Amino acid sequence: MPHAPCPIPRLALICSALSAFGLVSTLANFVAAQVPGTGCPTSAIERFQRHKVAPGETLENIAQHYSLDPATIIAMNSALQNGRVTVGSELQIPPYDGIVVEIPRGKTWREVATEYKIRPDVLYEINGCLKNPTVVFVPNRKRALNRISTESLTSAASKLAGYPLPDVAKEALPYGWQVNPNTGKVFFHSGVDLLAAKGTPVQAIGAGIVAFADEQGSYGKLVIINHSGGLQSRYAQLDSIKVSVGQQVKKGDLVGTVGVTGTPTSSQPSLHFEVRSSSSLGWVALDPKSYLQR
Numbered sequence: 001m002p003h004a005p006c007p008i009p010r011l012a013l014i015c016s017a018l019s020a021f022g023l024v025s026t027l028a029n030f031v032a033a034q035v036p037g038t039g040c041p042t043s044a045i046e047r048f049q050r051h052k053v054a055p056g057e058t059l060e061n062i063a064q065h066y067s068l069d070p071a072t073i074i075a076m077n078s079a080l081q082n083g084r085v086t087v088g089s090e091l092q093i094p095p096y097d098g099i100v101v102e103i104p105r106g107k108t109w110r111e112v113a114t115e116y117k118i119r120p121d122v123l124y125e126i127n128g129c130l131k132n133p134t135v136v137f138v139p140n141r142k143r144a145l146n147r148i149s150t151e152s153l154t155s156a157a158s159k160l161a162g163y164p165l166p167d168v169a170k171e172a173l174p175y176g177w178q179v180n181p182n183t184g185k186v187f188f189h190s191g192v193d194l195l196a197a198k199g200t201p202v203q204a205i206g207a208g209i210v211a212f213a214d215e216q217g218s219y220g221k222l223v224i225i226n227h228s229g230g231l232q233s234r235y236a237q238l239d240s241i242k243v244s245v246g247q248q249v250k251k252g253d254l255v256g257t258v259g260v261t262g263t264p265t266s267s268q269p270s271l272h273f274e275v276r277s278s279s280s281l282g283w284v285a286l287d288p289k290s291y292l293q294r
Contacts, residue, residue, distance in 0.1 A: 220262025
């Protein structure tokens with residue numbers, strides 16, 4: 001089948017790449033998102049939409065409306081692993097098929113492009129010509145979605161469960177795609193922020209070995225614990241750290257105290273908590289909700 005002509009010659013490399021993935025039907029929207037004066041399109045991640053599920057809608061007809069594969073919507077919305085949508089719930093809708101990949105520590109977006117078999121210059125433009133992105137949108141439908149499916153099944157089989165604070169706390173910011181209250185931009189929140197008073201004890205959610213215990217950029221004071229089954233828990237924005245690298249901890253052991261270090265999204269003290277799973281691309285963020293149990 002012949003490909004549709006490229007609407008803007010300057011974007012010919014993107015045209016050819018999207019054609020290869022069967023995404024030509026969404027090219028008009030892609031071109032419409034040009035950033036004035038920069039010569040680059042708006043990042044695909046910044047163009048996510050929210051869709052509120054109406055009565056009578058199904059995953060299939062929502063996907064058809066946005067010209068997406070249903071598996072793409074499932075990959076972007078962890079609550080849809082059973083393939084069913086709930087009336088009134090909000091879904092994160094990407095501009096076209098693909099997945100979001102966090103750049104692993106020690107790797108570059110060019111290496112991610114190689115891993116997913118996409119031209120680096122194409123990945124560069126699709127992600128708004130960002131030179132040092134922390135996450136990228138990869139329009140590699142089949143291989144990418146198969147990878148996510150495998151990782152989801154692996155994590156679902158694990159037994160890690162616990163709670164990082166003495167009492168159940170209110171969420172300041174949940175896991176997943178969020179709107180930054182300060183900038184208004186959409187971003188991926190890789191964990192959950194739990195409100196608690198400064199100095200509140202933070203405890204390990206399971207037995208493991210401390211892999212990191214120090215300052216780490218926007219995380220502030222951070223403790224990382226590696227658990228069995230290829231899982232990892234992270235405790236960030238701490239006021240103080242009470243463990244050291246290489247130390248073995250048990251479930252409930254003190255690892256630090258709640259603080260406001262790093263770059264918190266809330267003005268109130270809170271614990272930024274993450275659960276991650278080991279993969280060929282590094283540690284992939286999972287929805288912590290499945291692991292937070294009293």
